Amino acid sequence: MTHGHHHPPQPLSPEEAANQRIVEVLASKLRRRQVVGSRAAALETLLVLRQVIAKARFWNIDQLVAIIRAVGRRLVDAQPNEHAVGNTVRKVLHHIREEYHTASKGADTTATSKNYSIAKFVLQGQPRKHVTTQRSETKATLKENDAEDPDSFARGLKPVLMEAIQDVLDELETVYDNVSKNAKDHIHSDEIILTIGMSKTVEAFLKAAAHSRKYTVIVAETAHRYGGREMAKSLSSTGISTFLVPDSSIYALMSRVNKVILGAHAILANGGMFAITGSLLAVTAARAHSTPVVVCAGQFKLTPLWNLYHEYGALDFGDPSKVLGFNEGDLVDKVDVVNPYYDYVRPELIDAFITNDGDHPPSSVYRLLKETYDDEDNEL
Amino acid sequence: MSPHESSDPIPSPTKETSSKGGSTPHQRQQGGSGAGGSQGGDENKASGSSAPAQKSMTKAERRELQEKQRAAKAAAKQPGAAPAAKDKEGGGGKGKGAREAGSTHTQNRASISGPGESSSSRLAGRDVAGDAGISKAGPPGDDPIRGSRIFAHFGLPKPVGNIKGDIHPAIIKLGLLFSEFKICGSNARCIATLTAFKTVIQDYTTPAHSTLSRHLMTHLSPQITHLVSARPMSTTMGNAIRQLKLEISGSDIDLPEQDAKDTLCSKIDDYIRDRIIIADEVIQDLAGKKIKDGDVILTYARSSVVEKVLLSAHEEGKRFSVIVVDSRPLLEGKYLLRKLTTCQPPIPCTYTLLPALPSVITEVNMVLLGAHALCSNGAVYSRAGTALVAMLAKNHNIPVVVCCETYKFNDTVILDGFSKNELAPKDISNISKDSQTPLLTPNLEILNPLYDLTPPTCITAVVTEVGLIPPNSISSIPLALGKTSL
Numbered sequence: 001m002t003h004g005h006h007h008p009p010q011p012l013s014p015e016e017a018a019n020q021r022i023v024e025v026l027a028s029k030l031r032r033r034q035v036v037g038s039r040a041a042a043l044e045t046l047l048v049l050r051q052v053i054a055k056a057r058f059w060n061i062d063q064l065v066a067i068i069r070a071v072g073r074r075l076v077d078a079q080p081n082e083h084a085v086g087n088t089v090r091k092v093l094h095h096i097r098e099e100y101h102t103a104s105k106g107a108d109t110t111a112t113s114k115n116y117s118i119a120k121f122v123l124q125g126q127p128r129k130h131v132t133t134q135r136s137e138t139k140a141t142l143k144e145n146d147a148e149d150p151d152s153f154a155r156g157l158k159p160v161l162m163e164a165i166q167d168v169l170d171e172l173e174t175v176y177d178n179v180s181k182n183a184k185d186h187i188h189s190d191e192i193i194l195t196i197g198m199s200k201t202v203e204a205f206l207k208a209a210a211h212s213r214k215y216t217v218i219v220a221e222t223a224h225r226y227g228g229r230e231m232a233k234s235l236s237s238t239g240i241s242t243f244l245v246p247d248s249s250i251y252a253l254m255s256r257v258n259k260v261i262l263g264a265h266a267i268l269a270n271g272g273m274f275a276i277t278g279s280l281l282a283v284t285a286a287r288a289h290s291t292p293v294v295v296c297a298g299q300f301k302l303t304p305l306w307n308l309y310h311e312y313g314a315l316d317f318g319d320p321s322k323v324l325g326f327n328e329g330d331l332v333d334k335v336d337v338v339n340p341y342y343d344y345v346r347p348e349l350i351d352a353f354i355t356n357d358g359d360h361p362p363s364s365v366y367r368l369l370k371e372t373y374d375d376e377d378n379e380l
Numbered sequence: 381m382s383p384h385e386s387s388d389p390i391p392s393p394t395k396e397t398s399s400k401g402g403s404t405p406h407q408r409q410q411g412g413s414g415a416g417g418s419q420g421g422d423e424n425k426a427s428g429s430s431a432p433a434q435k436s437m438t439k440a441e442r443r444e445l446q447e448k449q450r451a452a453k454a455a456a457k458q459p460g461a462a463p464a465a466k467d468k469e470g471g472g473g474k475g476k477g478a479r480e481a482g483s484t485h486t487q488n489r490a491s492i493s494g495p496g497e498s499s500s501s502r503l504a505g506r507d508v509a510g511d512a513g514i515s516k517a518g519p520p521g522d523d524p525i526r527g528s529r530i531f532a533h534f535g536l537p538k539p540v541g542n543i544k545g546d547i548h549p550a551i552i553k554l555g556l557l558f559s560e561f562k563i564c565g566s567n568a569r570c571i572a573t574l575t576a577f578k579t580v581i582q583d584y585t586t587p588a589h590s591t592l593s594r595h596l597m598t599h600l601s602p603q604i605t606h607l608v609s610a611r612p613m614s615t616t617m618g619n620a621i622r623q624l625k626l627e628i629s630g631s632d633i634d635l636p637e638q639d640a641k642d643t644l645c646s647k648i649d650d651y652i653r654d655r656i657i658i659a660d661e662v663i664q665d666l667a668g669k670k671i672k673d674g675d676v677i678l679t680y681a682r683s684s685v686v687e688k689v690l691l692s693a694h695e696e697g698k699r700f701s702v703i704v705v706d707s708r709p710l711l712e713g714k715y716l717l718r719k720l721t722t723c724q725p726p727i728p729c730t731y732t733l734l735p736a737l738p739s740v741i742t743e744v745n746m747v748l749l750g751a752h753a754l755c756s757n758g759a760v761y762s763r764a765g766t767a768l769v770a771m772l773a774k775n776h777n778i779p780v781v782v783c784c785e786t787y788k789f790n791d792t793v794i795l796d797g798f799s800k801n802e803l804a805p806k807d808i809s810n811i812s813k814d815s816q817t818p819l820l821t822p823n824l825e826i827l828n829p830l831y832d833l834t835p836p837t838c839i840t841a842v843v844t845e846v847g848l849i850p851p852n853s854i855s856s857i858p859l860a861l862g863k864t865s866l
Contacts, residue, residue, distance in 0.1 A: 252797030278735030
């Protein structure tokens with residue numbers, strides 16, 4: 001870091017942090033939808049945060065949190081519908097506070113459960129906690145706002161922060177493997193699985209299950225993006241017996257389907273989810289046939305949000321020309337075209353979430369949220 | 381049948397029936413025609429008897445035989461509708477994807493055709509072909525094979541190959557139009573079929589030593605088989621053909637041939653007028669009454685009846701908007717959209733694809749749907765996707781109104797869209813030309829089912845030409861119309 005010579009040793013202001021070039025680059029990529037998929041967005045966000053933290057000057061924890069929040073706000077505003085961005089920021093903030101508490105209080109880690117809540121109470125036995133406690137042994141003394149050497153706080157905290165971020169990165173990188181590690185327990189032989197569109201998580205899950213089970217997948221191609229075609233191609237190339245069908249036949253085929261396995265765009269606080277358009281239709285048809293609905297998703301999709309607005313999923317609309325192209329001539333001028341990206345699926349329509357950290361019913365999503373993020377970060 | 385023959389035996393049938401006594405008018409008619417045929421044989425022994433074996437039977441036996449043959453023929457012609465399990469297996473060969481299908485149905489075709497064969501042997505030949513297709517399909521227990529076996533019974537339209545037998549050019553043309561989906565929709569297909577049959581009937585001459593009422597159907601059967609080979613028969617066609625058969629077998633053998641043909645053609649015209657055209661007009665009125673100013677009407681794909689309802693309500697001056705929901709494989713909604721937006725003033729329309737349906741359903745006041753057929757349990761067999769629309773509307777407490785003429789009624793019960801279906805051929809299924817269209821690998825198959833079944837619980841009312849009825853009362857309609865059959 002060379003800028004120490006050019007600048008007076010002042011902490012980085014949140015505005016400056018948010019206007020950094022790397023933040024700017026990612027924000028514009030998100031805005032232009034050049035980062036596609038929630039995992040990619042989460043990864044990019046995390047890498048940017050890591051760089052921001054590595055560069056940042058701060059004298060106390062509040063300054064650091066303010067910097068991260070400012071960066072987070074900037075990225076979230078760039079693409080409010082990519083919930084994984086905000087979630088990653090929240091998760092990093094949560095880790096920062098956790099590391100700060102363990103570092104500043106030394107080995108006295110049990111003190112973190114000072115503010116009593118059922119969530120924290122349930123959390124006591126969680127393995128994730130043990131990992132953080134072991135690491136914190138190294139640092140015993142951290143002094144905030146040290147008048148003689150204000151950077152000593154950052155120097156002391158940064159190594160553990162980097163480790164914590166590495167943990168989050170590892171989690172993101174292994175998310176597909178961890179979601180699909182129990183796949184064979186969920187799919188048994190000769191089942192017929194229905195899935196829609198293209199989801200990397202579901203793809204990995206189904207492929208993992210195919211190692212030990214022979215089963216059939218029906219993929220609905222899911223207009224307007226027709227991601228199902230790519231999905232069907234990928235699944236069949238690994239030897240899974242695959243059928244590609246149009247969305248219209250979901251109801252007709254549902255009577256033979258044993259399980260519906262879907263991906264999610266974001267899991268919401270009430271246990272519902274935003275998912276690709278077509279999900280609600282498939283899930284409702286499954287409910288009409290009493291077919292179980294299973295959602296595969298990494299925990300980075302857990303979002304402390306409620307959909308209190310309307311049926312237009314995440315209020316995110318795609319290009320109408322994909323639905324009614326300009327080759328239709330003057331029809332385009334006369335007709336309104338609705339082309340939303342996402343559906344909102346209510347929690348009562350989902351039977352289980354299979355995540356990289358265990359399987360959960362929609363009713364326990366709120367607990368996972370309390371465990372993963374700090375309440376104060378719900379609004380960045 | 382020569383004019384001499386047809387005019388000669390007038391007194392004899394009545395004589396014969398009266399001598400036996402106790403026959404109902406219906407029986408008398410049938411017995412009369414049967415007796416007439418043999419009577420002709422009696423009187424013209426020099427020219428050979430028409431049915432020496434039948435002659436020794438009693439009338440009841442003969443009638444039974446006729447019924448049996450008719451049933452067998454119907455079974456042979458409606459592979460989807462036939463309840464016989466072996467028939468479904470026969471279809472198995474066809475659904476096996478293009479590779480096997482190509483070879484199997486040439487077999488099928490070879491065994492089906494041949495107008496001389498009796499219908500029962502035709503059925504058997506089909507069975508053999510189907511079994512051959514299945515055994516040919518590869519080692520059992522292999523997953524892709526199992527997969528396709530699940531869908532094996534779905535009827536797949538076959539490329540119209542070589543024409544076997546004496547097929548009328550109008551039928552050949554119609555077959556091509558059907559197989560390329562140029563004529564699509566059950567009303568259009570029924571009208572086109574009946575119109576083509578009129579031409580066939582007019583061009584038909586009864587061979588010597590036979591009567592029109594007994595021979596015409598054997599002439600029509602290969603024509604029907606040809607149409608079915610182009611695309612599985614629709615329920616409407618089945619009902620109309622059944623009615624036509626009834627008219628043919630009931631046609632007066634004493635009429636001069638041209639008169640008999642004209643009578644049949646006018647009967648066909650009557651059927652089209654009464655059961656389709658006028659029925660549609662009544663449905664327009666009845667369903668139109670349910671549309672109010674300011675309503676948002678949602679419809680799926682394209683139904684000719686729904687289109688008429690919307691246009692006529694608009695013409696009456698009602699101001700409403702329409703949401704057209706559409707889906708692959710056929711994307712028929714675009715045609716409807718074009719119709720609705722070209723009238724003056726254009727109807728305000730919103731167009732969306734099926735997955736986006738939940739986003740628009742909340743603002744809808746009524747869902748108007750068409751039907752391909754209506755089962756006696758009130759389930760609606762219609763374009764694939766209809767069930768999804770009806771289900772979602774039901775979940776949102778939006779009335780689902782199905783417009784359906786009574787001639788689409790089907791006296792069977794279908795329980796799900798899986799048991800009877802038809803696959804769209806790949807070349808018309810609108811797979812866009814973009815590069816991500818998957819290539820066929822051994823494990824991947826593209827299926828485009830054309831129909832699904834909407835359970836009666838998702839339907840609020842069915843608009844027919846005899847009024848609005850709840851779906852569970854469908855079975856009472858044919859009886860109310862005074863019919864013992866549809």
